[in-house]
Amino acid sequence: MKPLRKQGIIIFSILALVLVACGGATEETSEEEVVAEEVTEALDSPAVTTAGTVKTGVGITEEACPEVISNIPTGADPTKGCIYLGMLNDYSGPFGAAGPALDIGQRAFWLWANSTGGIGDYSVAIREGFDASYNPQKHLEGYNSLKDSVAAFSMSLGTPQTLFILDNLNEDDMVAVPMSWWSGWAYKGVDASTVIEFGTQYCADGMNAMDWASANAGPLTGGLVDINTVGIIGYESDYGKDFAFGIKAAAANAGVEVAWEYLAPPTEFDVTQAVGLLVTKPVDAYFLATGLAVAPQVAGGAAQQGVTPFAMFLGTSYNDAFVAEGSAVKGLFESGLIYAMSFGIAPYEADTVGHATMRQTLGQITDSASTFFVGGWGSQYHLKGVLEGALKGGDLTRAGIRRAATNVTVSSDGMMPEKKLGSGLPDVASTITKPDGSVGSGAVVVKKDYVGPSASAYDWSVGPCS
Amino acid sequence: MNIFLQATFEGLSLGAVYSLVAIGFVLIFRATDVLSFAQPAMVVVGAGIISYFSTQIGIPFIVAFFLGIILTGVLGLILERTFLRPMVGEPVFSVAVLTIGIDILLRVVLDNWIGINPKYMGDPFPSYGNFGSFNMAGLTVKYLEVTALITALMLIFVLSVFFKKSKYGVAMRATSLDQEAALAQGINVGRVFGLVWFIAGLLAAFAGFFITGGFNTLTNTSFISALRALPAVVIGGLDSITGAVVGSLIIGLTQAYVGYYQFDIESAYNIKLGNGFSIVAPYVIMFVILIVKPDGLFGTEEVERV
Known part of the structure; x- marks a missing residue:
């Protein structure tokens, strides 16, 4: 190649890069609707739109939303504009199998929300989900590829992944719903109000698990179990550490001794060691926060050695496969000695208006009662509330939504319990379930919205548990 | 004493299962000079096939089990004929990298099938006795583990007879010593390579079942258990079947003893080894042995002129 031509290509490439870099941040456009009256109420005012002017920005169009995205109807009103949301999901990788259900749950929610009025003069549609494969770098790639065409993110899956894009969310005035229940999401100091948390966080689940077990293990087992000593088994991860913190705090309150704690990274977790602890250092109860792979091995391995203490599992450690027909651990999990915290929200069959609406809508799409459908659906309620709040304030730009x-x-x-976002108070009400293979979700609700004495008394203003 | 015996029995059972994977590593290495990184994937694929036939197709477990074993062996044969055979004569490093690619390929397909829910093998072991175990002189013996131990011993015995007495066993030994000389003696080296991958596949499927059977379940992290056979073959020596078995037992026993005694040791000596140390401990032993005997405990010492 001739030097001159080569130089030309290099200069052209640099210019192109500079142009791309400069053009990356799309300016927020502002479109005004009919001006009628001034804003007189705060965002958190009764459900009437008091603002006459509605500013809109990136990710919001006056054209209607597509009728179908990802093979699911959007339910969009063809006479209304469209608020587009992005989705950072996993369709491959360790949580790849959960991705489609989370995706469908969210789309089903907006199908229902659009059919019942949408957000003012707008319907809401989630663009095609981006497969981040539980990889922070790919997560960031997905964020960058979607950020200029969406007003907010309906989901950012995973705590480490969401933390990885936190600065970008902040710089872009973007809000996102996390598909994780880390205790840090409740604090402005952590996420600068860019993360719209929902559901019970792991730390409060730990406190409530301990308090509930202390109060109920005796009556539930006919007085056979009196909890004085406990053990903690889990992954050294956001949820494992949060859960363990909560248990230890509640145990200290209740005068219960934490005899041992085994938290190991997922790749170094040794079932033999966990079972060995249960066998050689017996406790009245143990609390477990691992993934689904090792949970039945630990419970089953201890049972084989004749050790079946009372146990409480975090939502990450339990699912319906354990009690499905043919499961090797069905009998053990249905023995009445093992209970599970819900996965952020009460399971599919729970008796609430929201659950009934979800079942009715999702029933048209799938016959599964998977926990992930519930997570997908439930995660959108708070985002809907935020969009409605922004509409009331007359500002649907990203800055307005964030405000x-x-x-x-x-x-x-x-x-979920009613919640004031930005208050610094996390959701602390837990749902406690009992494994039961006769229902689709594999778990029946034993106690909903339970807040034990430890979670009630804990000073949540001090910040994240881990 | 009971705890020591319990840990010993569990360590021996673990080691026996690891040895099945390790022997597969050694067989392929001896025949082709390549350390096949696809072996852990073969382990979980074997378990996946058994689970599929047993729990999804619904055929009796024992039929599904043997079908899974045979099909995994056939898969090994197909992999050798399609991916490995064209690489004969290529640098060993390239072939080793290719096996990493095969490992990824197999696991991606399998992981997509496994999904988020653990897969069960459909075996009857958990229904025997007390959640699949019985008590013997104060020792808890698990049906699955004792079966694993007996099966591994039987397979090792059968293999040793096969290598010494059978025509193909002798051909495999000859090929492992010198491929060109074996060719000159009329041995079909290509067929021997295929047979090696077939046997390694069979062993991997046996190990896969015992790793994921009972309560253990098959998940997308199950292959990590199979990976623990890697330090076993390094400890024993890459080209020694005896070394693979001994190395596997060392790994299994180390893991079990550390698992049962780590907290007591930490309390007694006021030290902190860290959670997860039982998984790391075999690698520590591997490093120590490599420093003392770089070719492993039973490996052939090699001197290369540079």
Whole structure:
């Protein structure tokens, strides 16, 4: 290649890069609707739109949403504009199998929400999900590829992954719903109100598991179990550490001794060691926060050696496969000695208006009662509340949406307790379930919205548990 | 004393299962000079096939089990004929990298099938006795583990007879010593390579079942258990079947003893080895042995002129 031509190509490439870099940040456009009256109420005001001017920005169009995205109807009103959301999901990798159900749950939610009025003059549609494969770098790639065409993210799956894009969310005035229940999401100091948390966080689940077990293990086992000593088994991860912190805090409150704690990284977790601890250092109860792979091995391995203490599993450690027909551990999990915290939200069959609406809508799409459908659906309630709050404030730009996320009370038709976002107070009410293969989700609710004395008394203003 | 015996029995059972994977590593290495990184994937694929036939197709477990074993062996044969055979004569490093590719390929397909829910093998072991175990002189013996131990011993015995007495066994030994000389003696070296991969596949499927059977379940992290056979073959020596068995037992026993005694040792000596140390401990032993005997305990010492 001739030097001159080569130089030309290099200069052209540099210019192209500079142009791309400069053009990356799309300016927020502002479109005004009919001006009628001034904003007189705060964002957190009654459900009436008081603002006459509605500013809109990136990711919002006056054209209607597509009728179908990802083979699921959007339910969009063809006479309304469209608020587009992005989705950072996993369709491959360790949580790849959960991705489709999370995806469908969210789309089903907006199908219902659009059919019942949408967000003011807009319907809401989630663009095709990006497969981040539980990889922070790919997560960031997905974020960058979608950020200029969406007003917010309906999901950012995983705590480490969401932490990885936190600075970008902050710089872009973008809000995202995390598909994880790390205790840090409740604090402005951590996420600068860019993360719209939902569901019970792992730390409060730990406190409530300990308190509930202390109070109920005796009556439930006919007085056979009196909890004085406990053990903790889990992954050294956001959920394992959060859960362990909660258990230890509640144990200290209740005067219960934590005899041992085994938290190891997922790749170094040794079932033999966990079972060895249960066998050689017996405890009255143990609390487990691992993935699905090792949970039945630990419980089953201890049972084989005649050790079946009372046990409480975090939602990450339990699913319906354990009690399905043919499962090797079905009898053990249905023995009445093992209980599970819900996966952020009460399971599929729970008796709330929100659950009933979800079942009715999802029933048209799937016959599964998977926990992940519930997570997908329930995760959108708070985002809907934030969008409604922003609409009330007359500002549907990303900055307006973010501002709403700092000061709006959101509800979820009873699926979760009402919550004021940005208050620094996390959801601390847990749902405690009992494994039962006769229902689709594999778990029946024993106690919903349980807040034990430890979670009630704990000073949540101090920040994340781990 | 009971705890020591319990740990010993569990360590021996673990080691026996690891030895099945390790022997596969050694067989392929001896025949082709290549350390096949696809072996852990073969282990989980074997388990996957058994689970598929047993729990999804619904055929009796024992039929599914043997079908899974045979099909995994055939898969090994197919992999050798399609991917490895064209690489004969290529640098060993290239072939080793190719086996990493095969490992990834197999696991991606399998992981997509496994999904988020653990897969069961459909075996009857958990229904025997007390959740699949019985008590013998104060020792808890698990049906699955004792079966694993007996099966591994039987397979090792059968293999040793095969290598010494059978025509193909002798051909495999000859090929492992010198491929060109074996060719000159009329041995079909290509067929021997195929047979080696077939046997390694059979052994991997046996190990796969015992790793994922009972409560253990097959998940997308199950292959990590199979990976623990790698330090076993390094400890024993890459080209020694005896070394693979001894190395596997060392790994199994180390893992079990550390698992049962780590907390007591930490308390007694006021030290902290860290959670997960039982998984790391075999690698520590591997490093120590490599420093003392770089070719492993039973490996052939090699001197290369540079």
